[in-house]
Amino acid sequence: MNPQVPAVSQDVGDKLWAQKREARKSKRRDRTAVQSKLLINSLMDAFTIILCFLLKSFGSDPVQIRESDDLKLPRSTSENPLLDAVVIGISTKSIQVDDQKVADLRNGAVDESMKRDGQEGLMINPLYDALKEKVQHLKMISARTGTQFKGTTLVVAHNATSFRLITEVLYTAGQAEFEDFKFVAAEGGEGAD
């Protein structure tokens, strides 16, 4: 038994089939369009969150300190935050005042030619000159704004810096009229229980 399908109904069937196929295609197209829009939206959400986090971490401290191979700060349990002051940086290679190099270091020490009293001396001449200049500048600002010159300095030193060099820097800063010294350390040291 072979049922005869009329030619008209076959045409209708083909048309219906074509319409169905078209509908399926357009549905698929729409779905792809919606999906891509959703992807971009979630990506934007993620980026916005990252952006907010980075904006918060950027420049929240009054002083920007960047650790490197030459400047690894010791860890401390102190909870005193950073404050705006003149920064004396001591890396493995040089001494800087507010990011301006003032003296080179050789084997972690200042060359005796840069010291006022030779090898055993404590005063580092180029550091003294740079700090004295800063003091004059800060005093001028204090006089104009009617505030008091505090003489605060932040010492940002590499963790392997010798105590001798620290003493030399503090002594020189003291001679240049700085009297409030603050050592900078990274958070997370081990302290007393």
Added chain:
Amino acid sequence: MAMKRRKLAAYEGDPLIPILNLVCMLIPLLLYGAVFVRFMTLTVNAPKISSAPSQQQPEQLENLNLTVMITDQGFHFKVNPKHRLPWMAQATDTASAGADIPKKDDGWDFDEFNRKLKEIKQNHREELNIILGAEDDIKYEVLIKAMDYSRGTDVEPLFPVVTLTRGVV
């Protein structure tokens, strides 16, 4: 015509792309400038530097005058002789005295240092000052650690006012 319609549709569908581009450029820029480590400060008084022995005031003669020297041998404690504890070296100069807390194989014994400071603090509740000194080649991180232990904790503060002294006395 169909291509034009497609282009138009694509343009209408992605108005966020320029913002996304901007954000993509901002992220590396901010990543470069971001600081993920918090930095703290430790206040320290200027080093006492004098070649001659200083003239002590009468009240200073009664004070504890706690001084700790960090040397390659360990920690050396010095106090006013009136307040000296039995475990402290009797010698007047650090060079001839052995360390009160000798170094261990893995470095300075900070736990014992902490215990000794607590013991001293028990008898001198009002005292806040400590003088820290070190040999020339002692590393800065050892000094910072000693300062942390000297300060104690918020619950149990020990000697938070730290003064540095030059060299070993």
